[in-house]
Amino acid sequence: MTLSLFQVAALALLGLFAGILAYQLASVPMHPSPRLGHLGVQRRRALERYPSLRMFEPAIRQVAAWVGEIRRINLLGLGGPLRRLRDRQVERLTQAGHFLGFTPDDYVALSVLCGLGGITLALLMHLLEVSEPLITLGLSVAGFFIPYALV
Numbered sequence: 001m002t003l004s005l006f007q008v009a010a011l012a013l014l015g016l017f018a019g020i021l022a023y024q025l026a027s028v029p030m031h032p033s034p035r036l037g038h039l040g041v042q043r044r045r046a047l048e049r050y051p052s053l054r055m056f057e058p059a060i061r062q063v064a065a066w067v068g069e070i071r072r073i074n075l076l077g078l079g080g081p082l083r084r085l086r087d088r089q090v091e092r093l094t095q096a097g098h099f100l101g102f103t104p105d106d107y108v109a110l111s112v113l114c115g116l117g118g119i120t121l122a123l124l125m126h127l128l129e130v131s132e133p134l135i136t137l138g139l140s141v142a143g144f145f146i147p148y149a150l151v
Helices: 005-027 037-049 051-073 079-095 104-127 133-150
Strands: none
Touching: 037 051, 051 079, 051 104, 079 104, 104 133
């Protein structure tokens, strides 16, 4: 199989785009964990009480930094809707007593990571042929709503 010049150029541009995207994501500093105030107390208690949270907290903070960066630079016109979503999340998290000491960006990051985990589990179940397609689709969508159901 030989590749035409057009296909090689398309692959090169795709690789360049992936490299630039990876560089931009890696250059965003990690979101700081709250240490002071009510949020800091809640975060410390959550980290002491849930050892699994301690394991995933760095990933949550990094994805939270990416979410904050997308909101800040208004990527793809998502800045406005993300600001409105953030305002609703601040209200929900405040009403929930600052659940686990999460900031709104941490909350979105947890939703994204749970969704990716649900998709991964659904794909694994599909590859092992242990579930029906409807269950696989439902599990992959349900992962994104787990944090919303907890708060």
